[in-house]
Amino acid sequence: MVQPSATDSFNARLLAFIQRSPSPFHAVAQMAERLRENGFTALAEGEHWSLKPGGRYYVTRNDSSIIAFVYGRQSLAERGIRLVGAHTDSPCLKVKPSPERHQHGCFQLGVEVYGGALLAPWFDRDLSLAGRVTCRDGEGRLYSRLLDFEAPIATVPSLAIHLDREANRSRSINPQKELPPLLAFLPESGDKPNFRALLASTLGLDTDSAVLDYDLCFYDTQAPAQIGLQRELLASARLDNLLSCFVGLEALINADGEQSCLLVCNDHEEVGSASACGARGPMLGQFLQRLVPDTEARLRMLDKSLLISADNAHALHPNFADRHDENHGPRLNGGPVIKVNANQRYATTSETSGFFRWLCESRSVPVQAFVTRTDMECGSTIGPITASEVGVKTLDVGVPTYAMHSIRELAGDKDAWYLNQVLDAFYDYSDALTF
Template sequence: MSAPSRFDRGHTDDLMTFLTASPSPYHAVASAAERLEKAGFRQVSETDAWEGSAGGKYVLRGGAIVAWYVPEGAAPHTPYRIVGAHTDSPNLRVKPMPDAGAHGWRQVAVEIYGGPLMNSWLDRDLGLAGRLTLRDGSTRLVNVDRPLLRVPQLAIHLDRAVSTEGLKLDKQRHLQPIWGLGDNVREGDLIAFLEEEAGIGAGEVTGWDLMTHSVEPPAYLGRDQELVAGPRMDNLLSVHAATAALTAVAATGDLPFIPVIAAFDHEENGSQSDTGADGPLLGDVLERSVFARGGAYEDRARAFAGTVCLSSDTGHAVHPNYAERHDPTHHPRVNGGPLLKVNVNNRYATDGSGRAVFAAACEKAGVPFQSFVSNNSMPCGTTIGPITAARHGIRTVDIGVAILSMHSVRELCGDKDPYLLANALTAFLEG
């Protein structure tokens, strides 16, 4: 008998709200923290001494968040159940000297972040969001969520070869967005505009981490509205599901494991940062939790040895127009349930024992799941899974949701898969 679902279509509705509210990693972790706070979690500072009381806690660092719930009576060596994900998505990011222009156009100088489908950024109404750092060292989020920028495509009349040779984009010359008219580049213009937008005094901003986003909202799509089109599903879909699962299991109280979510930044460019999965953040938090509950190194070693992590990231649904690009025996479908992602060359961390853990969680939740492998003739992507397994010695399983148009400014998933994933993650965190 299938387990009763904790989540339904309302979860997907809330995912769409989450996507809209999270145009940058900094906004994504703020959105997750807001949901955790409503569930009784409280933020702890990395510079303070930690105490080992029961309850929900979380740490924010830049565009990353780690949250955990300590049940009453948890021993120092109690193992963790972790859901890992990432907050960043490929996009166009503002350069240190952002004010540019030519031939009567005012432009914003941008750099390519990660591996976007660059053509998907053309002729889109773009907003600008991110983090501003002030003279006193404090930070302020900013989100101009209205049509502000545009990367105009060259008319076909001036590029006849595009019809026969395909679109060819130079990352430096062809992707600089326009945002106004004027013959003179005014240094400091963009930041002065953002100071005004954020209600900050002129000249107070001394640093910034800014990025573009499509202002088109997520939407249900299709005759029966069984598809969802929206931005940054890779990988905010997993961040949202993990947050919902953690708050759900925390409400039950009595748990054999300590449930954790870890949403990292910088996955799209290798995870090597202080907020990335290849940095010390997760290990530091887990160790400090052990020590705060009176444990020592032996307790830490026992806890890590019994820990399992699900690395949740989006995967590829079979594309009806390019089915030959997929493995001929593995054709994941949208709304077919979460993916178990396997690669024997360790681009994914899943092995047979990890498969059994995930299968048990899906069975408990009454959720179907599918298997994904890449076509042998094509290189396989990777995730935070192998990094987490290698850095912390934690058994890790790679999973996710099947989508189309990965790394596009606007991706596509099934309407049921987000809440099927959330139900599976809940069962996993419950142990």
């Protein structure tokens, strides 16, 4: 019997994590559970903190963002913090507040497009629904529950080619008209389906409880898989950016504890990060203020710190190679990608990039670089936002990916493991980051 390699085992855990994380709320719940299992103590933002060297802590906000911290034995002012950042959200279809659509004998739900989603792949998929539901109990107290229907309960049917002869030549998608998923056919008589009543029934709420509101998104029920003739591809929804969340979490849990290490996974990156729990918000800055209240000491600490912002990178697509700069086409399984942009859409500098290249070399990990074509616009991520909000040296890296923002993305089977090895080295790096 062939024993699975360390990479295979790592990928199996990665894909299982993504499967159990259909929404940012579920992802943070999974991460918090894993942290507790590995000796991390939960912090509540509304309570007094007493953080001590040698301790391991985590805190959540909005149930969709999380900071995990290993308080090292070395001086914060002299050695700084090794920070890794990622984001928990992915483009999707989110259910509207009053979503019921009863027309032409069909029960559908109105949706908003969250983030820059590729819309065409959402058609003809087996969809389910997950997220957070906020309720009131019989005594008037508010509480929230995670919800995952798990089973395929909806689909967005395509229009037949016979009724749209231009579909394969020049078709645009109207999200208001064409994306509402179909859940059921309407009964010929009796009450029409009520969405909040459906949520209450699914959650098993008693008659004294009420569903007040929700934050729910549709997702593809097809399980993640390792595919290809040599099993060299990882196919899954939400690789962008749950892959980086998982890789950073694995590295943090394995940190030796000598240096202070932090993982921050923010929500709302796909829509600009401007929220209380987003990278443009105060969550990380407030954590650092509570960790080191004295301003001068905190600035000394930040001067010796570094943030590696991990978010997926665009791999060179064999059918669209001309969309890449000819010298900057990252390949799947070619190692993590350093992302560079002259207009600061990425926060990488020559010093932070050079340090990352050295880390890769120290672990015999290949490394690549991405620069967008000069005649094309460049996307961005949490790196520049966090750098400007916190004032920490930063670089942007990511695992090369096909079909980014599709309902099913592709990555190489080696690259997540490669990135994990580099982040392991980063968290255990013993010298002050004084460049």
